[in-house]
Amino acid sequence: MTHTYSRSFATRLSIYILSFTLIVFATIMGLFYKYSHEKVTNYAIERTHGLLSNIATEITNQLGSVETTINQSVWILEENIHQPDSLHYIITSIIKNNPLIVGSGIAFVPDYYKEKGKYFMPYVSFSSNKIAYQILGSQNYDYPCMDWYLIPKMLKQDYWSEPYYDDGGGNIIMSTYSKPLYNNQGELYAIFIASISLSQFTDNISLMKPYPTSYTYLLSRNGSFLTHEDRSKILNETVFAESFATDNQAQEQIGRDMLAGKTGTMRFNNLGTDSYAFYTAIPETGWSVCTVCPSRIILQELDSTSRKIIYTFLIGILILLIIVYSIIRRLVRPLEQFSQSAREIATGRFDVTLPQVHSKDEIKDLHDSLAYMQKSLSAYVSELKETTAHKERIESELSIAREIQMGMIPKIFPPYPDRNDVDLHAILHPAKEVGGDLYDFYMDGNRLYFLIGDVSGKGVPASLFMAITRSLFRTLSHQVDSPAKIVTEMNNSISNSNESNMFVTLIVGILDLSTGKMKICNAGHNPPILIHSDKHVSFLEFPTQIFVGVIDSSTYTDTEITLEKGSKLFLYTDGVTEAENAEKELYGDEKLQKLLSDNASSDVRTIVDVIVTSIADHVQEAEASDDLTILLIQYEPEYKIIN
Known part of the structure; x- marks a missing residue:
């Protein structure tokens, strides 16, 4: 019974110490994780937005080079405007001088050249490392009704068209830069165009993976996917299709911000996966680019480091438990002997011999206290016996006095x-x-x-x-x-x-x-x-x-x-x-x-x-x-x- 008691005390004291250590560690670990979580998340936001900014800048520069090529070729076109058959040389040089341009042409207003008929659009395309020249314009290819022609005509300014599949021209998914041309009287006489293939952006954007399993997509100004890891969505779905189907308000808000040309970060549920969306705008075209990354991937390194710290601490706490328990067990061992002596004293054996203590600590104080208690109890018991006997005599006398008193009254x-x-x-x-x-x-x-x-x-x-x-x-x-x-x-x-x-x-x-x-x-x-x-x-x-x-x-x-x-x-x-x-x-x-x-x-x-x-x-x-x-x-x- 004595051995069990001391072991229980040592165990409890060890558990108290280790519990306090665990609480302190858990508090520090929690604060560390919270602080690191913020730092890692902020770093991910800055890093990803930096990459997005680079892509947006690269796309802007590429589109700008297309615009520059067209603008610098206008004067040559105007010099040869009276020689319509020579215009294909100008267009061909544009294709050769800018590798981004896969097609270029000049769409004249109907009946501009009487001898060429109603429609006249010299067009040069580059495909399979071959340059092909053709004249476009017919009832099947009524280019004056196409967006790349009609919109800049109405806006009277340069315009990048929404991506489209050019059937009859480039026969690929492309976006067209249109520059309206005016004569000295300010009348429109042609639309000078240069088209780029979206496949060039698809490859570059798809390669952008700030983290494993992340992906990046390009969004048009009307919300259609221009690039996406799921190629079936390109030009077939908008960014709102999935959010409306799943009633995902956060995903819907991301689409609205992108269409509004905003730059930001939002956490949302991406098909059951907690994810972050990082997005920024490309102002020249109204497009937006967005990277989606699961949050667990961003925090993967932090979580791995945290687990290593926790495992290391648990091993250390186990070793500490063994050491602390051994030390406490050795310190409290003398208490077993004092416990046995105290029980013997409690039975009335006030002369029991106490174990010897040679240290000068609390155990020595306990020894001296038990020795003092022995002497005090011995004296107290003697006095108690006398007091009890005296009290019993008084109670007996009072009982007799009560009987006498009560006997005096009727x-x-x-x-x-x-x-x-x-x-x-x-x-x-x-x-x-x-x-x-x-x-x-x-x-x-x-x-x-x-x-x-x-x-x-x-x-x-x-x-x-x-x-x-x-x-x-x-x-x-x-x-x-x-x-x-x-x-x-x-x-x-x-x-x-x-x-x-x-x-x-x-x-x-x-x-x-x-x-x-x-x-x-x-x-x-x-x-x-x-x-x-x-x-x-x-x-x-x-x-x-x-x-x-x-x-x-x-x-x-x-x-x-x-x-x-x-x-x-x-x-x-x-x-x-x-x-x-x-x-x-x-x-x-x-x-x-x-x-x-x-x-x-x-x-x-x-x-x-x-x-x-x-x-x-x-x-x-x-x-x-x-x-x-x-x-x-x-x-x-x-x-x-x-x-």
């Missing part, structure tokens, strides 16, 4: 079962083993003498004071018909020898059962409650008089009242009204008076039980704060319960 109820003119019931519940509350009563002929009191303080001193008070009442009350005289004598007797300065509040009364007249003296006690025969409940009022045992030679006076048949006198100590619950709320006079009113018709025993139960419900789990005493007297009851 406990048999009803006390006078043979009499029909009186009934009474009383209880006394000390807050501790013994208390300072008291009640007493006895009959002398037709007179009932009764007493209730509350001694200041609690415990043994109060119980002794209570015993003295009760004895004095019994001694001084015989053959005396004035409660005030009894209280006066009791006060004089107690005050003369009251070195402890204790006092007692008292109510002493004498009830003449033959007449119902009652004399009563209240010496600083709670006013009793009178339950009238008509069930009305009220407190009895008395002149203020000082409690007993404080001032010698104090004079007390009586109050005389006549009890009606069936009326009840409820006497109690302040333990009733001042009973507190856990929230320090008092039971109170109002609650007591209401409960007595609600139960006014009940017999004395039932009333007392109801009051005691109500107080217990109010106090609940709170500790009793004062002794609880009740004395209830009923004059000429209508019925009595006889036990």
Whole structure:
């Protein structure tokens, strides 16, 4: 069991250390990956846009060379405009001087040369390393209706046509640069054209692969694919076809940005693959070029490096776990011996020998602490035995004192079962083993003498004071018909020898059962409650008089009242009204008076039980704060319960 405990501690401590290390590493790795991800992505964007910019510049330069070739040949054309049969030499030289141009021609306005007919367009094409010359223009090849002729004519400016398949001219997919020519009167007389093959751009653009599995395509100004790795899409699909079919809004936005001539980068879902699109515009033609690359390819090197770092760290953490566990295991091994010694000490073997420790660290402090604990426990157990024995004697004596105290007060109820003119019931519940509350009563002929009191303080001193008070009442009350005289004598007797300065509040009364007249003296006690025969409940009022045992030679006076048949006198100590619950709320006079009113018709025993139960419900789990005493007297009851 000891070995398991120490190993578990070493394991837990090792796991705590390594867990913290893992958390720190994971945090650093996460920050590193985030930072590197941004850097790699930004580098990819800059690199790819640089390549796109180079391609756009190259295409622009190539198109510009075509434009320059045409513009520089205009003056030669104008010099030979009156010799239509010699124009093919000019066109042929254009083909030879610019390898990009695969076809060139001059499309004259209809009927420009009457002798040549309505259509006249000398045209030279280069194909399969051969130069071919032909005259174009017929009902099947109505060039004035073609875009490369009609648009620059209407715009009155140079124009690069949308790519098209030239059936009858070059017989290839081409784009044509058209330059309108005007005479001195500003009238259009011809369109000078030069055509380039899109296959030249296709090959160059297809070779652009910034990353493996990436691809680049060229887009026309109306969104058609001019080049694409999937050649079936060239001039057959637009960039929006796929986005509309899959409801890919990001891909649609990429197409809109490209058609608007914007340059940018966007991340999107490319047929289920997370990808980046890098695009830029070619302003001279309105075309755009775009490179698409899966994001995992861009981050492939970063992910590979990150995996290597993580694998290396995990191997290192495994080695560290073995080393840390071994070190901690060796450090905590002495704790096993101390654990065994502590268990033996716990069984009472305070003289067990502790293992020797030669280091000067926390283990040495633990050794010294256990040694000190041995000595302290040994001394404490000895003192505890003495204290326990002393406590047991005190508890035994208090138990005897309680029996003596409770034996001094009447406990048999009803006390006078043979009499029909009186009934009474009383209880006394000390807050501790013994208390300072008291009640007493006895009959002398037709007179009932009764007493209730509350001694200041609690415990043994109060119980002794209570015993003295009760004895004095019994001694001084015989053959005396004035409660005030009894209280006066009791006060004089107690005050003369009251070195402890204790006092007692008292109510002493004498009830003449033959007449119902009652004399009563209240010496600083709670006013009793009178339950009238008509069930009305009220407190009895008395002149203020000082409690007993404080001032010698104090004079007390009586109050005389006549009890009606069936009326009840409820006497109690302040333990009733001042009973507190856990929230320090008092039971109170109002609650007591209401409960007595609600139960006014009940017999004395039932009333007392109801009051005691109500107080217990109010106090609940709170500790009793004062002794609880009740004395209830009923004059000429209508019925009595006889036990």
